[in-house]
Amino acid sequence: MGIWQLSAARSFQLFGDMFNRVDTAEKVVALTFDDGPTPRFTQEVLAVLKEKDVKATFFLTGQEVTKNPQEAREIVAAGHELGNHSFTHPRLILTTYGKVKSEVDTTEAAIRSIGYTGPLTFRPPYGKKLVVLPYYLSERGITSVMWDVSPEDSSEIGASSDNIISHVADKVRPGSIILLHVMYKSRQASMAAVPGVIDALRKKGYTFVTVSELAKRRAK
Ligand SMILES: [Zn+2]
Incomplete structure (x- = not known):
């Protein structure tokens, strides 16, 4: 395994606390949105999640929280969980x-400054992490949260809402963490897939929890 692949491996970290799914028999999943x-x-x-009555976890960048504090506050007011996705x-x-x-630290300060008081995990940009990042996070006692279901990895799947929905329904397991990007125009297929992903997983008996609620089910 080259150093690049190693740095992006979803379930490997040299040190520091990290997870990409949880081993549980309970049919729970976490829906996460990056950027x-x-x-x-x-x-x-937010309108879709409200209509479907689902709480999700949003990994925000400090830069965009600073630029769009109102949107960040709306996510908090709707009762969702926030995560740290770096500043730049x-x-x-x-x-x-x-x-x-x-x-x-600057991202943490930006997220706290808009009034968020809940749990705060970290998701590395591009899923890349090696040595210094895990070292700092473990020093601070911050948990890194990766994912095990990411339909957008394949451009063929990511370009089609139907393909995204069927990929997620096919790959999900109890304790899974699903990653989607919906914050940019280029990700319209992902945005349009959100209601269908929720419906498909509910049909399979899953309930939705936030990342920190999922973390409570981790084996001690
Ligand atoms: Zn990102």
Whole structure:
């Protein structure tokens, strides 16, 4: 395994606490959204989640929280969980301690400044992490949360809402963490897939929990 593949491996980390799914017999899943918040798309996904009565977890960048604080507040007011997705969304691999600390801490401050008081995990941009990032997160006691179901990895699947829905329905397991991006215009297929993903999983008997609720089911 090359260093690049190693840095992106979803269930491997040199040190620090990390998980990409939870071993449980209970049919629970976490729906997670990366990036943003951005205007319009935030309101659009919040309306879907409200209609379906689902609580999700949003991994936001500090930069976009600072630019769009109103959207961030709306996510919080709707009762969803927030996560830290770095400030500028860099590839945090082969980087310095100071850069990592700044990316994590400024985002945390931005998220707290809009009034969010809930649990705060970290999701590395591009899923990339190696040595310095896990070291800093473990020093701070921050858990990294990856995913095990990501339909957008394949452009063929990611371009079609129907394909996204069937991929998620096919790959999901009890304790899964699903990753979708809905905050940009280029991700319209993902946005349009959200109601169908929720319906398909409910039909299979799943209920939706946030990442921190899922984490409570981890084996001690
Ligand atoms: Zn991202």
